[in-house]
Amino acid sequence: MRFNSITEAIGNTPLVRIDPAVHGLNHIDLYAKLEMLNPFGSVKDRPAWHMARPFLEDPSGGNDTVVELSSGNTAKALALLAGMHGRRFRSVTNRMRVPEIKELLLLLGAEIEELPGRSECLDPTDTDDPLTRFHQALAEPGSDYRHTDQYFNPRNVEAHATGTGPEIVKDLEGRVPDWFVACVGTSGSSTGVARALREHDARVRVLGLVADKTDFIPGIRTIDEVHQVGLFDPATYDAIASVTSREAIDGMVTLIRRCGLLSGPTGGAAYQGALRHLASADAELHGTGRRETAVFIVCDRAESYLGYVRRRRPELLGRTRRGHSAAALTEDEVREGARAVDVEEARSWMAGGEPRPLVVDLRGPHAYAARHIPGSLNIVDELFDEMVFSGLPFSKGTPVLLACPVGEKSLRYAALLTRMGHPDARSLAGGVVAWRDAGAPLVRE
Incomplete structure (x- = not known):
């Protein structure tokens, strides 16, 4: 197989049948679409090239810098594509949560600009979010940046509607699978494949x-x-289900060890989510004489x-867990160990508590600076995770009230502190959003 450019190798990835002895479904044939075998290593190679190609191949395009709000696979693909065409690439993100990917981006020549925002992806209605302000600046006339805009660019969806989806039908010899399972990030792959x-x-x-x-x-x-x-449209999906990091890693290990597929956690999540959802459909097929087909996507590889x-499952790498981690708590441990208080209870506790709780x-930091509970201390969740890993960060004599955007992460950390022996660690139910909605005071830094 011979190509004139590496971009010609994007797409036409294998569709591999998963051995029924591994997945245990009796009446459903399960296939994995191996998008991690794209040349840059992920499902994002397709939309990255489809979005960037029009201006990268334009000889009058000049030396504009390619920019994307990405800290992962889209950034990796765009960094390589921009470099091939003599352009710079800048990754703008609110957090680099996987250190290996940050190092790889630097190796690829990417510029990284971290602007801590309020969520993992852009909220265009949030005028206080620095990522939103950056997005608006990119859209101004005369900008020196070429923003691929993966969260809103319809070419993200088109890349899968014209490529990934038709390939699945072709490899199934003209048949359409009864089920298609995909993890939702930008929703480009799930929407495009579903459309096709x-x-x-x-x-x-x-x-x-x-x-x-x-x-x-x-x-x-x-x-x-x-x-x-x-790009997200709920009507695309017949059902939406959640998966945990434990399920994702379990699925990842199964695909690697039992199927020979070097899947990352996203592929593992797709596999485990598919099995959980398809179990009931498989039971319904018993005795009907019918078989069905399901396809899921393995998005990227394990190495990154x-x-x-x-951090989450050290025993899989031959290590012993030596610290404490909120991510390792089961849902039962969170429910049994966490104590949440509503806004009224929290305000009363802060006003009359003796000693006063540490909030x-x-x-x-940007969200905290924009508005926060008076007297509260800002410790970003990743840093707090590092602090509690080695032991209790606060005296047992100091009551602690934890707050996050909507009260979910803080509940998990409250459960962890309780499990570690802290006598009075509570979570603000509903988080800072509930505090704001209740009309409780917020201050700006």
Whole structure:
């Protein structure tokens, strides 16, 4: 196979059948679309090239810098594509949560600008969010930047509607799968593939997978975050379900060890989410004589996520857990160990408590500076995670009230502190949003 450019190798990735002895479904054939075998290593190679190609191949394009709000696979692909065409690439993000990917981006020649925002992706209605202000600046006439705009650019969807989806139908010899399962990030792949499949058969059922609200899985948004993405349309999905980082890593390990697929956690999440959802459909097929087909996407490879696995499941890498981690708590442990107080209770506690509770705001510094609870201390959640890893960061004699945007992460940390022996660690129910909505005072830095 011979190409004149590496971009010609984007697409036409394999569709591989998963051995039924591995997944245990009796009446459903399960296939993995191996998008991690794209030349730059992920499903994002397709939309990155489709979005950037018009101006990268334009000889009158000048030396504009390519910019994207990405800290992951889209940034990796765009950095390589921009470099091939003599352009600079800048990744703008509110947080680089996977250190290996940050180092890889620097190796690829990317410029990284970290502007801590309020969420993992852009909220165009939030005028206080620095990422929103940056997005508005990129759209101004005369800008020296070329913004690929993956969260709103329809060419993101088109890349999969004209490529990934038709390839699945072709590899299934003209048949459309009964089920298509995809993790939802920008929603480009799930929307584009669903569109292409439904053009052949409108009966295909589409399952969208999002990250659990209290958890972090690289490349997957929570249900609250996907509603901030311009390409997201709930009507695309017949069902939307959440997955946890534990499920994602479990699925990742199964795909690697049992199937020989070097999947990252996103592919693992897609696999585990597919099995959980398809179990009931498989049972319904028993005795009917019918078989169905399901396809899920393996988005990227494992190598960039060793630190992610090491932090959450060190035993998989031959290590012993020596510290404490909120991410490692089960949902039962969170429910049993956490104590939440509403805004009225929190205000009463802060006004009359003896000793007064220490209020810890876990949001990013820009969100904290914009508005925060009077007297609160700002410790970003990643830093707080590092602090509690080695032991209790506060005296047991100091009551602690934890606050985050909507009260989900703070609840998990309250459970962890309680589990570590702190006698009075509570979470602000509903978070800073509930505090604001209740008319409680907020101050600016």
